[in-house]
Amino acid sequence: MMQRVGSAGNTSNSLRPRKEKKLTYVLNGADDTKHCAGINCLSLLNSLRQDECDYLFTGSRDGTLKRWALAEDAAAWSATFESHVDWVNDAVLAGGNTLVSCSSDTTVKAWNFLSDGTCTRTFRQHSDYVTCLAAAEKNSNIVASGGLGGEVFIWDLEAALAPLSKSNDAAEDECSNSVNSLESSLPCNGLQPIKLSINSSQNATQSQGYVPIAAKGHKESVYALAANDQGTLLVSGGTEKVVRVWDPRTGCKTMKLKGHTDNIRALLLDSTGRFCLSGSSDSMIRLWDLGQQRCVHSYAVHTDSIWALASNPTFSHVYSGGRDLSVSEFNNSTNMKINIPHIITTLSIFLKLCVWTQLYLTDLSTRESVLLCTEEHPILQLGLHDDGVWVATSDSSVHRWPAEPHNPLKVFQKGGSFLAGNLSFSRARVSLEGSTPVPVYREPSLSIPGIPGIVQHEILNNKRHVLTKDTTGSVKLWEITRGVVIENYGEVSFEQKKEDLFEMVSIPSWYSVDSRLGSLSVHLETPQCFSAEMYSADLNIAGKPEEDKVNLAHETLKGLLACWLTKRKQRFGSQASPNGGILSGKDMSTRTISLSRVDVDGNAENDSTVHPPFEFSAASPPPVITEGSHGGPWRKKITELYGTEDEKDFPWWVLDCVLYNRLPPRENTKCSFYLHPCEGSTLQIIKQGKLSAPRILRIHKVVNYVIEKMVLDKPADSMNVDETFAPGMSGDQIPPLDGDTSLLPGLKPRQNLKPSIEILCNNQVLPPDMSLATVRAYVWKKPEDLVLNYRMLQGW
Numbered sequence: 001m002m003q004r005v006g007s008a009g010n011t012s013n014s015l016r017p018r019k020e021k022k023l024t025y026v027l028n029g030a031d032d033t034k035h036c037a038g039i040n041c042l043s044l045l046n047s048l049r050q051d052e053c054d055y056l057f058t059g060s061r062d063g064t065l066k067r068w069a070l071a072e073d074a075a076a077w078s079a080t081f082e083s084h085v086d087w088v089n090d091a092v093l094a095g096g097n098t099l100v101s102c103s104s105d106t107t108v109k110a111w112n113f114l115s116d117g118t119c120t121r122t123f124r125q126h127s128d129y130v131t132c133l134a135a136a137e138k139n140s141n142i143v144a145s146g147g148l149g150g151e152v153f154i155w156d157l158e159a160a161l162a163p164l165s166k167s168n169d170a171a172e173d174e175c176s177n178s179v180n181s182l183e184s185s186l187p188c189n190g191l192q193p194i195k196l197s198i199n200s201s202q203n204a205t206q207s208q209g210y211v212p213i214a215a216k217g218h219k220e221s222v223y224a225l226a227a228n229d230q231g232t233l234l235v236s237g238g239t240e241k242v243v244r245v246w247d248p249r250t251g252c253k254t255m256k257l258k259g260h261t262d263n264i265r266a267l268l269l270d271s272t273g274r275f276c277l278s279g280s281s282d283s284m285i286r287l288w289d290l291g292q293q294r295c296v297h298s299y300a301v302h303t304d305s306i307w308a309l310a311s312n313p314t315f316s317h318v319y320s321g322g323r324d325l326s327v328s329e330f331n332n333s334t335n336m337k338i339n340i341p342h343i344i345t346t347l348s349i350f351l352k353l354c355v356w357t358q359l360y361l362t363d364l365s366t367r368e369s370v371l372l373c374t375e376e377h378p379i380l381q382l383g384l385h386d387d388g389v390w391v392a393t394s395d396s397s398v399h400r401w402p403a404e405p406h407n408p409l410k411v412f413q414k415g416g417s418f419l420a421g422n423l424s425f426s427r428a429r430v431s432l433e434g435s436t437p438v439p440v441y442r443e444p445s446l447s448i449p450g451i452p453g454i455v456q457h458e459i460l461n462n463k464r465h466v467l468t469k470d471t472t473g474s475v476k477l478w479e480i481t482r483g484v485v486i487e488n489y490g491e492v493s494f495e496q497k498k499e500d501l502f503e504m505v506s507i508p509s510w511y512s513v514d515s516r517l518g519s520l521s522v523h524l525e526t527p528q529c530f531s532a533e534m535y536s537a538d539l540n541i542a543g544k545p546e547e548d549k550v551n552l553a554h555e556t557l558k559g560l561l562a563c564w565l566t567k568r569k570q571r572f573g574s575q576a577s578p579n580g581g582i583l584s585g586k587d588m589s590t591r592t593i594s595l596s597r598v599d600v601d602g603n604a605e606n607d608s609t610v611h612p613p614f615e616f617s618a619a620s621p622p623p624v625i626t627e628g629s630h631g632g633p634w635r636k637k638i639t640e641l642y643g644t645e646d647e648k649d650f651p652w653w654v655l656d657c658v659l660y661n662r663l664p665p666r667e668n669t670k671c672s673f674y675l676h677p678c679e680g681s682t683l684q685i686i687k688q689g690k691l692s693a694p695r696i697l698r699i700h701k702v703v704n705y706v707i708e709k710m711v712l713d714k715p716a717d718s719m720n721v722d723e724t725f726a727p728g729m730s731g732d733q734i735p736p737l738d739g740d741t742s743l744l745p746g747l748k749p750r751q752n753l754k755p756s757i758e759i760l761c762n763n764q765v766l767p768p769d770m771s772l773a774t775v776r777a778y779v780w781k782k783p784e785d786l787v788l789n790y791r792m793l794q795g796w
Helices: 166-175 204-208 340-350 424-432 494-500 552-560 562-572 585-590 652-660 699-712 772-780
Strands: 023-027 039-045 054-060 064-070 075-082 088-094 098-103 108-112 119-123 130-136 139-147 151-156 194-197 222-227 234-238 242-247 252-258 264-269 275-280 285-289 294-299 306-311 317-327 355-363 368-375 379-385 388-393 398-402 446-448 454-459 465-470 475-479 484-490 512-514 520-524 533-535 549-551 623-626 634-637 670-677 691-694 757-761 786-792
Touching: 039 379, 039 388, 054 088, 054 379, 064 088, 075 634, 088 139, 098 130, 098 139, 139 222, 139 234, 151 222, 151 234, 234 264, 234 275, 242 264, 242 275, 264 317, 275 306, 275 317, 317 379, 355 379, 355 388, 368 388, 368 398, 454 494, 454 512, 465 494, 520 552, 549 552, 552 562, 552 652, 670 699, 670 772, 699 757, 699 772, 699 786, 757 772, 772 786
Parallel strands: 039 088, 088 130, 130 222, 222 264, 264 306, 306 379, 670 786
Antiparallel strands: 023 520, 023 623, 039 054, 054 064, 064 075, 088 098, 098 108, 108 119, 130 139, 139 151, 151 194, 222 234, 234 242, 242 252, 264 275, 275 285, 285 294, 306 317, 317 355, 355 368, 379 388, 388 398, 398 446, 454 465, 465 475, 475 484, 512 520, 533 549, 623 634, 670 691, 757 786
16 A cells, blocks of 8 residues: 655644655666566557557656557666656556556646656646556546545546636646646646545645535545546546446546455556456455446455456456565475464464565456466566556566467466356465466567665765665665765675774765655755755865865755756856846845855855865756745756756755855854863863864864964963864964864964874764764763863873
């Protein structure tokens, strides 16, 4: 069952302060032409001419759709459709070269499937994950969508995709996402889709003038839809365990069919709309006669949830797959009689063996079934094509198996068939007793390989590297600020490698990551992302003063948007915008930027130079996922941005950072501490009060400070309490990194000989290159202000 991870928008009336929008970038693998997460859906386009190839469209949990050109024994990547910001859950082909997809980002999108990936319209009508679609084969204008919000919409694509009238241009400009000039947001146009809602609650589109038509029906999530060829009948199913039948022309429910005992996950209608097939998590397939409004047959073929159904053209046979398992190496040599109390124990044994999910072919009239093939992962969707069936699973690869949909009897002639029962337990018992049928086919006739998805990750202490493990067990080390793999360790212990890479260093957490899309998604949120700084010397940035502080998020954003900024300057000149600024007069009136609100990064170059530790690959550019003040979330590769995007598309803080070098105020960038001589030391007390310094300040700078005070012989009572380590302050100039006190102003020749000092904390001598933040985290380990001690090295 689909898991709800987070809402794409906030439709509540919460009085809490609105959270600023974030920016996410997704780190791609080396081969962007392949999926890197499970394939949730597929759709097939048969060419009308012999000189044209057929196409397969796949939608993945990596958030993209891909088009594949099919040959007899090969499939070649043809295009990637990238705009969804979460899992793609379903896709159907409609008229006018239109591909329609739905996603967990709560949107339905229309694409020109003959293009290189052009999204032509985005529909934001749903209030939750959109899980399923249905299209009428002979009425290409009709597409239905359903989701976890209990909503079902029927769309007239001819009206939905019609050019907007002049009267709607202004409204469209306000609500469309201008990232793609061909993409717009539906709720602002004149389309009035029929809504078969289950909930009469208001949704976000009402504020833009759209009031959906509500009808009593589903009160819970919708997981399956199907339409007849003419588009005159629609069926839906979900967690309420009933099949509902609708007239899509009026939005009225015509009947409700009961019989399943669990979630309905798959539905099929024959071309006439007379018969309906349903597959459920109760492991049963049911055949319904809609004319008689009853179930006429039930088929106990599977032992677990059924998630996918496909029928041959005459609706005489059904292909079915799901989550049920077969164990190829189980041998019940003891002839143990397995009963219900033993099932859980037996299944635990199965999981340790070779586990496969099963694809069955069943004759609906004779009830004869045969195990067509087995897959290593749960089967999510099926698509019949020529003499085979394409199988989408939770793996990133997709396979085509022999199926003979035009002559299913050929499959049964190969033997191995059994008679499907009508009780789910009868089939489960047969499986548990070790008599699982042998599959007819052992190998697929064609495979489209994917990339192993990331299943485990760990942010390392240096906050620049992330360790990952993929589905094959391969462990890799990523550099987040460049978006590349810097080390591939192969199949090693993830935990052991994490221990090997441990560094005793404390840097604030300035980003978060997840692997929901099968890749690393790196999330930046203000102001937290601007909390981490490093010295340029630690980043090995050539030509930059060693003592310059580098804000990691600032430089990363400059690297990500370097191509965008170049295009922007080419369009608008050195000012980077037509009016010399990002914001329009209207926007400036609602949000005035002042220096009291932001900090200016004085170390940032005005020419937006991108340093090597922050250069992203142009060969494999990561997509960014974000949203501005209008249009909702969007996704696009950094090299495909136009340069015209503004505050409608990007969060304001991103533009402030990249265009103006302005960062929001940051907290906890300083570390307070006391500096005293070690107990029993004869050294003078150089400071009575509290000191304050940047968290990244190294201990050798503290050594230099002590040396300076001792050599210059400054009386303690001449210093201010809460003295700050900061260049330019009287009596507090930080010595050079090498600690050469001969370069300090005011030193006399006799003072060139410096004493040798070491710094301690909790009686532990501190390494010179350790930062104050690291000392506090790993040595001091107390909430109180840090206490450092100094003493003369022995023998000096």
